[in-house]
Amino acid sequence: MPRETKIPLPTLERLATCYRYLTDIESRNVETISSSAIETATGIHAAQFRKDLSYFGVFGRPGIGYDVDDLKRRIAGILKVENEQPVILVGAGNLGSALVGFFGLPQHNFHIVAVFDNNPRKIGQTLWDLQVQDVGRLSETNAQLGARIGIIAGPAVAAQNITDVLVDAGIRVILNFAPTTIRVPDGVGVRNVCFIQELAVLSYYLSKLPEPNVG
Amino acid sequence: MPRETKIPLPTLERLATCYRYLTDIESRNVETISSSAIETATGIHAAQFRKDLSYFGVFGRPGIGYDVDDLKRRIAGILKVENEQPVILVGAGNLGSALVGFFGLPQHNFHIVAVFDNNPRKIGQTLWDLQVQDVGRLSETNAQLGARIGIIAGPAVAAQNITDVLVDAGIRVILNFAPTTIRVPDGVGVRNVCFIQELAVLSYYLSKLPEPNVG
Structure with missing residues (x-):
């Protein structure tokens, strides 16, 4: 970044x-939440969280905490996730299919509006309600769609090519699931989701746990 | 955590x-790497990274940097990812299938050894080389397998039940892909991977970019 x-x-x-946690508890009809309850659920230290929010002029009420609905709206405003945003996805495999299904949920404002692949056997197939398109037509298609957020769900070997195609097509931020490092020009943002990396952190934690009692 | x-x-x-980056460049036969090259590729500040490593007695050579193979081995030793570790997965949908394929790659030491689901139409089906088992038999199966790492790739509504089953079966660290907060007893570690959360961070960044020139 x-x-x-x-x-x-x-x-x-x-x-x-x-924000994710608030979306979660809102669906369970929780109305107010304290920063210490947020700490218990998310691991975010209460004092740190209050400091983060105070930076934006958001304060809880002593002894009560935050109004869930209001807090969610305020954070959505900070993160700029209040409005629907189109997203394009490259890679129509199992992960791509999972992502299209996931972002099809109505409570999110990110909508995958087009899916691309370079595999002739996948092009033309339907993924949920989207037809997989030839990645060679991505730029042309996005000239109509105007998406600025892209997701890479292709293999590591293809990731840099996909990146270049996305950037050429006007994509400005990329969520990369390919287990490799992609290079982008200045002004383009990338976040990597790496499953191995997550397990590596857990692996360290596991190594510090006491062995369970035996016998 | x-x-x-x-x-x-x-x-x-x-x-x-x-570690992920080193795995990546090792496969491209890069032999040495400087902390500033690591910064360019990963966004980790060079000074911070040198400080992190010095904490473990790992130092680069001035003007040369780190030997890639050695650095990777040292970090693997710190994170405890040198040896193969069995992992069990719950949720045999598209995401689960993507994860089994992903962790089947030989360069990783995390191996998904069993997949579970509660859907009778999925139980008995084959996911890559694994047969999907009934989640009701998870505890019994893991008594044989001895996995301590679990992955939740099921829907949000099922996540807490899956968590409880995993913890009962001796799982001590959980990678949660369900878009909900799970509760675990003390001593059990959780990391959440949330696609929405990642896009929300990118969304903020996107809102700060200058508008592209028009015309």
């Missing part, structure tokens, strides 16, 4: 974590 | 990010 982003990345990540 | 973990979580995350 570029250094000129005004809010520190860890603050953004905490707000995004909290 | 529990607070008694000795290495700060951000350090672990940086090491895991770097």
